[in-house]
Amino acid sequence: MSSRAAILARLRAQASAGPSAAAQPPYRPTPVDDLGARLLERAKTVLATGEAVASLADIPAAVARYLASHELAAEAAVAADLAGLSWAASGICVLDAPSRRSVPASVAFAPAAIAETGSLMLTSREAPWANLLADTHFAVVRRGDILPSLEEAVGRIGGNRLPRSLHVVTGPSRTGDIEQTLELGAHGAVRLHIFVAP
Amino acid sequence: MTALDFKGRAARAMHDPQLSAALLRVKSHFVTGRNMAAARFADFETLRDRAAAIRRRSIARMPDLLERFEASAEAAGAKVHWAADAAEARSIALGILKAAGAKTALKSKSMVTEEIELNAYLEAAGIQPIETDLGEYIVQLRGEKPSHIIAPAIHLSKQDVADTFRSHHTDLDPERDLSQRNTLVREARVKLRAAFLSADAGITGANMLVAETGSIVLVSNEGNIDLTATAPRLHVALVGIEKVVETWDEAGTILRVLARSATGQDMSSYVTCLTGVAGEGETGPKESHIILLDNGRSAVRDTDRREILACIRCGACLNHCPVYASIGGHAYGSIYPGPMGSVLSPAIDGLKAHADLPNASTLCGRCEEVCPVRIPLPKLLRHWREDGFARHLPPRGERVGLGLWSWMAGRPLAYGLSQRLARLGLRTLAWMQGGRVRRLPVVKGFTATRTIAPPKGGSFQARWKGPR
Numbered sequence A: 001m002s003s004r005a006a007i008l009a010r011l012r013a014q015a016s017a018g019p020s021a022a023a024q025p026p027y028r029p030t031p032v033d034d035l036g037a038r039l040l041e042r043a044k045t046v047l048a049t050g051e052a053v054a055s056l057a058d059i060p061a062a063v064a065r066y067l068a069s070h071e072l073a074a075e076a077a078v079a080a081d082l083a084g085l086s087w088a089a090s091g092i093c094v095l096d097a098p099s100r101r102s103v104p105a106s107v108a109f110a111p112a113a114i115a116e117t118g119s120l121m122l123t124s125r126e127a128p129w130a131n132l133l134a135d136t137h138f139a140v141v142r143r144g145d146i147l148p149s150l151e152e153a154v155g156r157i158g159g160n161r162l163p164r165s166l167h168v169v170t171g172p173s174r175t176g177d178i179e180q181t182l183e184l185g186a187h188g189a190v191r192l193h194i195f196v197a198p
Numbered sequence B: 001m002t003a004l005d006f007k008g009r010a011a012r013a014m015h016d017p018q019l020s021a022a023l024l025r026v027k028s029h030f031v032t033g034r035n036m037a038a039a040r041f042a043d044f045e046t047l048r049d050r051a052a053a054i055r056r057r058s059i060a061r062m063p064d065l066l067e068r069f070e071a072s073a074e075a076a077g078a079k080v081h082w083a084a085d086a087a088e089a090r091s092i093a094l095g096i097l098k099a100a101g102a103k104t105a106l107k108s109k110s111m112v113t114e115e116i117e118l119n120a121y122l123e124a125a126g127i128q129p130i131e132t133d134l135g136e137y138i139v140q141l142r143g144e145k146p147s148h149i150i151a152p153a154i155h156l157s158k159q160d161v162a163d164t165f166r167s168h169h170t171d172l173d174p175e176r177d178l179s180q181r182n183t184l185v186r187e188a189r190v191k192l193r194a195a196f197l198s199a200d201a202g203i204t205g206a207n208m209l210v211a212e213t214g215s216i217v218l219v220s221n222e223g224n225i226d227l228t229a230t231a232p233r234l235h236v237a238l239v240g241i242e243k244v245v246e247t248w249d250e251a252g253t254i255l256r257v258l259a260r261s262a263t264g265q266d267m268s269s270y271v272t273c274l275t276g277v278a279g280e281g282e283t284g285p286k287e288s289h290i291i292l293l294d295n296g297r298s299a300v301r302d303t304d305r306r307e308i309l310a311c312i313r314c315g316a317c318l319n320h321c322p323v324y325a326s327i328g329g330h331a332y333g334s335i336y337p338g339p340m341g342s343v344l345s346p347a348i349d350g351l352k353a354h355a356d357l358p359n360a361s362t363l364c365g366r367c368e369e370v371c372p373v374r375i376p377l378p379k380l381l382r383h384w385r386e387d388g389f390a391r392h393l394p395p396r397g398e399r400v401g402l403g404l405w406s407w408m409a410g411r412p413l414a415y416g417l418s419q420r421l422a423r424l425g426l427r428t429l430a431w432m433q434g435g436r437v438r439r440l441p442v443v444k445g446f447t448a449t450r451t452i453a454p455p456k457g458g459s460f461q462a463r464w465k466g467p468r
């Protein structure tokens, strides 16, 4: 008998293996009026930063301000759907970002975000690597793509087929592995900045 | 490491000042974090009730859910394998890696791969495993085992880490400054980044299997899992069969209790959800395998210890355990330490290998109080103790002692007399040893690391009989 058949047969023979508790009602966070504000407020508690912008056109200048205030070079890899913004006018040098390359900074849309936890959802459809490999990750999320909970974000992105990978990112990368003391930027972003756009 | 000399290892651990300091940090950091996170959530107790019910429902419906998981995962392009035991899981994993011509394999932290000792097996077969979780990477370089299920390097100081990096990263300037934690983290980031972008395969565990979509869910704080599972061309996940849940709604509730109980975060920094293989235009591997491991789990489901299968490996029971707090993870001699380990390890390796573990607990009940899925750990430990006693496994001294106690307990006069003598004896010893009992005859070990206050007042029996 194959291990598959043996394991399933053994499990099935244990007819009394515990009472089957009733299905639980799904948890949903208490509704809030402004999901964008909630997202930014929650993101700050996990050491991300963020701001609401009036239009996508404001983003290059905001990126330039952020980089300058952190004394970082004025350069970033920019996702194709944001490349049309006036980066040069804001003094940002757009880096050519072949896949599998670490970049100092990256700007890209997050296809969904989760207000409850201040999280972004990245997926394999948009080649999430640049963002996972960048030291500074600028995520742009549209108000309409902010969902109250993880479950709703999975439902929105999944439709009838989930992407191969979903990356729910809550704050910058961190580790407490050395003496239980928090350090940011273990493998993923060292800094995470969120733009909530209309 | 053998499970045979638990007492020796525990005693050594208790006399290790560096370990004691580290364990004190576990307590202050994780315990406070967990309590604050629970308090921040509007109704954490109800959430725990739901999580407990979800896990029990999943265990009860395990065969159906596993088949549903398999069908959905394979429909999405992954291949599902079933392994009866550690040896079968190892050989399936090696077969997959060999067939794909993999020479290097990234690994994210996975207790199941520790359980089946995968690294040594792969190395012997010429495949180099590279641990990518910082704590696991450090213990791998040192040739040690993790000492905590979510914080593997908890027993080490930053100086230990600096020494380890200096002796292994020999291509770097030997004079570099490694005195700060952030330089150590940065060095590991740079070292491992190169591995991420060049390895042939990625091996992960899983925190959950979601049957409705055939997805596996993993949590991390560093972001190493996202890279391990998506950068190489081949992904292999090793998962215990008990990790299955039915729906995303259920998975969401489990994630809410998991991070709060583990680290005191509302959500882990990275939750990685993997479904099938990368399709047209997607980043990620085109080949993905999921190995479902039994290794004693289905057998324990048929006993009164089945609730341990509900465990979500948050580590809260370790963090709150007074025994773990004084001896650390390595002394248990099992890769699953603390209360959950003392219930799970005998189920996996057999009680004979871990006869001491069910006794490595004071049954104080803190673990059950904090367990997010309400596993009655003290009760399950007692079931193992009963098993062990029935099978003549406890140490001889304890058998004789318990036998004597049960003889006396059935004879009130003898029992009362022995209690009076014991009280008198303890008071005399305390008087002789300066107010507290510092050394006991016969059971010297008991007072090696603690002192006892002399008994005050009458016996419990006397108080029970007297005016209440």
Ligand code: SF4
Binding pocket: B261, B310, B311, B312, B313, B314, B315, B316, B317, B318, B340, B367, B370, B371, B372, B373, B374, B375, B377
């Ligand atoms: S037994 Fe409970 S507290 Fe302990 S690791 Fe498992 S889920 Fe967490």
